[in-house]
Amino acid sequence: MKNYALALLIPSLFIFVSSCNKSKAAEEKNELEKTAVVAVDSVKKKAVTTIDTADYNRRMLALSNNDTTGRWPVKTPYPLPGALLPYNRIIAFYGNLYSTRMGILGEIPRAQMIKQLQGEVAKWQAADSSTKAIPALHYIAVTAQGAPGKDNMHRMRMPFKQIDTVLKWAKPIDALVFLDIQVGHSTVKAEVTELVKYLSLPNVHLGIDPEFSLKNGHVPGTKIGSFTADDINDAIDILAKVVRENKLTPKVLVVHRFTQGMVTDYKRIKKLPEVQVVMDMDGFGSRVLKRSTYLTYIYREPVQFTGFKLFYKNDNWNNWKMYTPEELLKFTPKPSYIQFQ
Template sequence: MKKQALVFLILPLLFYVSSCNRGKAADALNETEKTETVKPDSIEKKAVLTIDTIDYNKRMVALSNNDTTGRWPVKAPYPLPGALLPYNRIIAYYGNLYSTRMGILGELPRKEMLAKLQDEVAKWQAADSTVKTIPALHYIAVTAQGAPGKNNMHRMRMPFKQIDTILSWAKPINALVFLDIQVGHSTVKAEVAELEQYLALPNVHLGIDPEFSMKNGERPGSKIGNFTAADINDAIDILANIVRKNKLTPKVLVVHRFTQGMVKNYKEIKTVPEVQIVMDMDGFGSKTLKKSTYMSYIYREPVQFTGFKLFYKNDNKKDWKMYSPEELVKFTPKPIYIQYQ
């Protein structure tokens, strides 16, 4: 197996896409009210909701599995009230409705897929009863393309009616929805801005994929792309503005990663109360390889929260076996976002 690249799959469907090679608002727990100091020219006290910081800190230490290196938990601003993390563990099904090969979301009929997702949620809840486990549908809303397309951007935006379909599927099981972006030759800023009407919904969050960000004009899939901290900060700024403008609870931003070069200048990624960042360990392979990747690029380069991707097929090839929830909750730090493909 080549270094950490973990194998490419080329999808021959309605359009070219390299297979992702990576593999409600939270309970407002322990929210308290505080009162601001009254200004001399004011006759009213303004009530401000905040989280219970003592409870939050305890949860973050528990999530770090008592890491002793000082990396975890990461020092960051406290989130706005209603934050999903660390109060919930998100279990997501990933894919695209045009393809049966891009992930379990799209591979199985709706009823079968939702039942299987709920079964995984139950398994994770049993493996770690200290954190509430919730479902999510993680839909690839912008796919990288081998062909340039009419705008020469090497990306295809999915029709909004498909996003509407995913939202309708999520509603009966009270699932979150993530919209995932493969920018091709476009930019994070341009593609996220197109989805603002959906990201303004309380249960819709964002995923961005550096693998297909081709900054030097390469064809997506011909090499592994990258995001700089500035790219990721563009997504954070847009999400934070949406949260403030619409008075929402924090958004979750998932950033996929399975090599060192996929994320540049990680120390410059900003953390803000309106956005919760998950660095998701992508990539399929043996347990040994996947743990090594998690330690090298997720654990050693801390941003805020961590995720882990599991492949029903590609993690179970040869003598490989997919990680179980019981095994993953022993990792340091514990992944709080789990994605199945």
């Protein structure tokens, strides 16, 4: 009322104030409009994937080696930004620090092992300059056991101090770390959950091995076990949650396989932007046998990416000879993950 009375007594002042208020209101409106535009632009930028989809498609097509059956490349959602595949090829050394018999990781001294791993990475980089070869340490963090153990699960969880050691070994060479689980009579969900604090680290990924998953009461090692799509999806769901909650780049999940029965219902395996699934041909033997296994169980049942395991001893026995990078690059599809045991 006081301002209204003054306006009646002093019209010129009212006009001046009104004019100023209109000017101020106009300025505020412009600022709001600018803010709204910025906000809309920000939303648009967040909604659009930042990967180069044309480049991604080209790389996936190259991995398929011009497959004409329509199986490869597999149609999946585009990955989150920062995905390792198909931009890199992972070269991994596999094993356990308690055993000299489970793989090259743990079989020979650390310095010698690291040097040998770097040599294998260099060979793959020379064989395919279009894809960066990167090192990885693939550590068996849960091992299947013949004895039932205190909880009757026929598996042993390695102490976290061993995982910490592998992480320290990986750091100087900028290597990835894979934690591998052999569930025995336990479950994928139970064992992967125990490792979430490590999987929450940017450079730590996961491997799961159906060979040692015995659901029917058999002792691990006496029969070849299996995973259903639900088992594998449990791992995928946990990894996807870890990625979302920690704002990480996609995790790689390696699933070992060398028989038909080791993985069932492969078409039901989830395909998410947060997780990249590698089906790894895990058998040893002659070249003919290994190629046949890759064709039968990996090529013909496509999931997303493929891997190939090489055994320094078992693939070089009885006049057998281990595949070279140049030879494996002729496979359809080209493997994105190479594991040495």
